Amino acid sequence: xxxxxxxxxxxxxxxxxxxxxxxxxxxxxxxxxxxxxxxxxxxxxxxxxxxxxxxxxxxxxxxxxxxxxxxxxxxxxxxxxxxxxxxxxxxxxxxxxxxxxxxxxxxxxxxxxxxxxxxxxxxxxxxxxxxxxxxxxxxxxxxxxxxxxxxxxxxxxxxxxxxxxxxxxxxxxxxxxxxxxxxxxxxxxxxxxxxxxxxxxxxxxxxxxxxxxxxxxxxxxxxxxxxxxxxxxxxxxxxxxxxxxxxxxxxxxxxxxxxxxxxxxxxxxxxxxxxxxxxxxxxxxxxxxxxxxxxxxxxxxxxxxxxxxxxxxxxxxxxxxxxxxxxxxxxxxxxxxxxxxxxxxxxxxxxxxxxxxxxxxxxxxxxxxxxxxxxx
Amino acid sequence: xxxxxxxxxxxxxxxxxxxxxxxxxxxxxxxxxxxxxxxxxxxxxxxxxxxxxxxxxxxxxxxxxxxxxxxxxxxxxxxxxxxxxxxxxxxxxxxxxxxxxxxxxxxxxxxxxxxxxxxxxxxxxxxxxxxxxxxxxxxxxxxxxxxxxxxxxxxxxxxxxxxxxxxxxxxxxxxxxxxxxxxxxxxxxxxxxxxxxxxxxxxxxxxxxxxxxxxxxxxxxxxxxxxxxxxxxxxxxxxxxxxxxxxxxxxxxxxxxxxxxxxxxxxxxxxxxxxxxxxxxxxxxxxxxxxxxxxxxxxxxxxxxxxxxxxxxxxxxxxxxxxxxxxxxxxxxxxxxxxxxxxxxxxxxxxxxxxxxxxxxxxxxxxxxxxxxxxx
DNA sequence: CTGTTAGCGCATTCAT
DNA sequence: ATGAATGCGCTAACAG
Numbered sequence: 001x002x003x004x005x006x007x008x009x010x011x012x013x014x015x016x017x018x019x020x021x022x023x024x025x026x027x028x029x030x031x032x033x034x035x036x037x038x039x040x041x042x043x044x045x046x047x048x049x050x051x052x053x054x055x056x057x058x059x060x061x062x063x064x065x066x067x068x069x070x071x072x073x074x075x076x077x078x079x080x081x082x083x084x085x086x087x088x089x090x091x092x093x094x095x096x097x098x099x100x101x102x103x104x105x106x107x108x109x110x111x112x113x114x115x116x117x118x119x120x121x122x123x124x125x126x127x128x129x130x131x132x133x134x135x136x137x138x139x140x141x142x143x144x145x146x147x148x149x150x151x152x153x154x155x156x157x158x159x160x161x162x163x164x165x166x167x168x169x170x171x172x173x174x175x176x177x178x179x180x181x182x183x184x185x186x187x188x189x190x191x192x193x194x195x196x197x198x199x200x201x202x203x204x205x206x207x208x209x210x211x212x213x214x215x216x217x218x219x220x221x222x223x224x225x226x227x228x229x230x231x232x233x234x235x236x237x238x239x240x241x242x243x244x245x246x247x248x249x250x251x252x253x254x255x256x257x258x259x260x261x262x263x264x265x266x267x268x269x270x271x272x273x274x275x276x277x278x279x280x281x282x283x284x285x286x287x288x289x290x291x292x293x294x295x296x297x298x299x300x301x302x303x304x305x306x307x308x309x310x311x312x313x314x315x316x317x318x319x320x321x322x323x324x325x326x327x328x329x330x331x332x333x334x335x336x337x338x339x340x341x342x343x344x345x346x347x348x349x350x351x352x353x354x355x356x357x358x359x360x361x362x363x364x365x366x367x368x369x370x371x372x373x374x375x376x
Numbered sequence: 377x378x379x380x381x382x383x384x385x386x387x388x389x390x391x392x393x394x395x396x397x398x399x400x401x402x403x404x405x406x407x408x409x410x411x412x413x414x415x416x417x418x419x420x421x422x423x424x425x426x427x428x429x430x431x432x433x434x435x436x437x438x439x440x441x442x443x444x445x446x447x448x449x450x451x452x453x454x455x456x457x458x459x460x461x462x463x464x465x466x467x468x469x470x471x472x473x474x475x476x477x478x479x480x481x482x483x484x485x486x487x488x489x490x491x492x493x494x495x496x497x498x499x500x501x502x503x504x505x506x507x508x509x510x511x512x513x514x515x516x517x518x519x520x521x522x523x524x525x526x527x528x529x530x531x532x533x534x535x536x537x538x539x540x541x542x543x544x545x546x547x548x549x550x551x552x553x554x555x556x557x558x559x560x561x562x563x564x565x566x567x568x569x570x571x572x573x574x575x576x577x578x579x580x581x582x583x584x585x586x587x588x589x590x591x592x593x594x595x596x597x598x599x600x601x602x603x604x605x606x607x608x609x610x611x612x613x614x615x616x617x618x619x620x621x622x623x624x625x626x627x628x629x630x631x632x633x634x635x636x637x638x639x640x641x642x643x644x645x646x647x648x649x650x651x652x653x654x655x656x657x658x659x660x661x662x663x664x665x666x667x668x669x670x671x672x673x674x675x676x677x678x679x680x681x682x683x684x685x686x687x688x689x690x691x692x693x694x695x696x697x698x699x700x701x702x703x704x705x706x707x708x709x710x711x712x713x714x715x716x717x718x719x720x721x722x723x724x725x726x727x728x729x730x731x732x733x734x735x736x737x738x739x740x741x742x743x744x745x746x747x748x749x750x751x752x
Numbered sequence: 753c754t755g756t757t758a759g760c761g762c763a764t765t766c767a768t
Numbered sequence: 769a770t771g772a773a774t775g776c777g778c779t780a781a782c783a784g
Binding site: 013014015025026028029030032033058059061062063064065066067 | 760761762763764
């Protein structure tokens with residue numbers, strides 16, 4: 001060790017500094033809060049020295065207790081396993097850093113109960129606001145924060161009955177973009193594969209938009225304001241659309257249930273096997289994954305079943321652009337994840353500072369990245 | 377909205393509860409701290425009711441201020457972009473949850489200056505301990521915490537001059553495992569590709585172990601206790617080993633420097649092009665990536681250069697098992713990331729609770745996952 | 753068993 | 769321009 005170990009290196013307090021500088025605590029406090037104009041240069045110098053000598057660092061907890069704000073915000077994540085989450089997190093981190101906020105990260109790991117507990121814990125730390133990538137849909141879950149008067153901004157999905165700022169992908173436009181791309185490239189049998197979506201607004205919107213395009217009525221419109229809920233199909237169910245003979249299906253893939261996944265994949269296999277000659281583009285099925293986890297699950301399965309050359313048999317397009325998409329040549333719609341995180345913090349910051357406008361929705365556009373997978 | 381918006385929903389304090397329950401603050405405090413045996417059932421019931429009625433939640437900040445501990449720990453991450461980091465984070469989250477700790481996540485984003493700032497910020501929040509996946513190697517950087525008497529546990533890499541608990545992969549064993557696997561499968565021209573390693577102990581150890589195996593002296597030993605530092609080769613440099621005519625090279629890939637990456641890759645291309653007939657296994661070059669980011673960089677480049685069938689020309693083995701490894705059939709050595717994170721928190725918790733034993737190293741074994749890439 | 757008192761480290765009146 | 773006093777919400781002696 002290069003430093004002499006000290007006995008009980010109790011951190012210096014404002015009182016210590018005051019004594020060391022031969023002055024009162026008030027002046028130290030003033031110095032800390034940048035009220036320089038009210039301090040004689042002489043005193044100021046002494047304080048500076050004392051602080052340095054004692055390696056003093058003001059206790060944020062105490063400050064927070066006193067002034068009622070501690071610069072802490074909560075960030076509740078549904079699933080760290082999803083690359084999307086991590087990317088958003090980076091934007092959040094950056095924004096926090098820029099705005100002088102400190103994020104408390106909580107990982108609900110897909111368990112609603114955890115989500116509830118963490119929310120409660122966060123209020124206990126008196127965070128000034130919370131960014132939530134919600135798992136549960138019930139406003140009830142958000143009660144601890146929502147009604148507690150502490151600002152909330154939602155990311156990616158909304159929660160019924162809760163009106164707050166939210167920022168995320170323009171799901172409608174993204175799904176349309178993807179569906180159109182597939183249609184334009186001659187695919188006439190398209191499967192939209194998505195996790196159970198009754199509970200998640202973003203999935204709902206994507207599925208609905210896909211279905212609309214497939215049924216030929218796909219307008220170019222943006223998402224509606226608070227986005228009406230829509231009854232989703234049950235697992236394994238699928239509806240057929242029609243745009244000049246093209247077929248569109250929705251396949252639900254419940255990643256949390258191994259058995260269900262296998263059932264759904266079997267259904268898919270059946271369709272693929274029946275899709276006839278792989279060289280006929282018109283006969284090549286296209287899969288439209290609603291997000292990266294789904295896309296990965298599909299890719300892994302297809303590779304296992306059809307070998308390394310699986311893409312010759314099936315085309316894959318994914319919302320989300322995971323790092324392996326480029327590597328495997330899978331077409332993707334990249335979400336502006338970093339910006340989503342950044343904006344979320346900005347919104348929250350404004351609320352914390354007292355902005356009172358009505359709830360805002362910030363819908364950011366996705367970017368289509370065409371790769372070999374969806375080209376003939 | 378389903379709830380009636382309240383004016384200034386100022387959170388209830390212990391005083392409010394005391395008044396509501398018609399008792400003193402002390403009893404409330406006792407109740408909060410589970411000292412039930414000292415409370416008459418009657419009073420206890422009244423308190424319970426009052427708390428429920430007021431939706432009271434004790435202020436952690438205030439508690440922390442008083443008792444000197446706030447259950448907060450810091451988690452400093454070098455790079456969230458690395459899947460390794462995220463996986464470790466999950467273990468950390470889980471352990472914290474189990475031990476009643478709250479992690480403050482900080483992302484240094486590969487900037488040493490950020491690392492320093494965050495460390496300082498963390499002490500400001502009076503975290504009880506810190507888990508560090510260090511960027512900088514200087515003990516100096518860790519000064520704010522290391523010498524401040526607050527416990528630190530290192531993850532993945534150590535910091536010279538700083539003796540503390542550390543947990544990570546058994547790098548020596550892992551590198552040996554990988555090198556041996558390649559040797560056993562008949563590869564005789566192996567390139568160990570690694571980011572600049574002068575600064576990072578884990579990379580150093582991996583490279584050194586690789587080199588030893590290639591030079592035929594690779595013992596089966598574990599890493600030495602505090603692991604002696606070793607002078608690393610400069611960018612682009614490579615040494616040749618010899619074990620019955622096999623050649624081992626070390627290639628440095630500085631991912632942070634685009635130009636340097638291109639130079640290094642060019643060198644690699646040259647070697648591959650010169651490696652002769654792709655069908656002769658003995659002539660097929662094997663790449664041993666020191667971690668996932670390197671592996672991804674290599675894979676992307678090779679695919680761009682040699683097409684989708686690049687693996688016919690080059691074998692790839694990676695330490696770290698990113699999600700795309702299975703998909704592309706790349707052999708990997710999986711780190712017990714979750715456990716690393718979990719153990720780190722356990723160590724830290726023990727230190728926080730006052731354990732005084734000398735610094736411990738926890739070296740966890742990697743698991744070789746053989747895939748098509750490294751088989752003939 | 754229960755309440756009173758005295759701070760934890762700091763920011764803020766209010767005097768000086 | 770500076771300092772003394774008060775209290776944020778809570779815990780920990782110390783009495784009753």
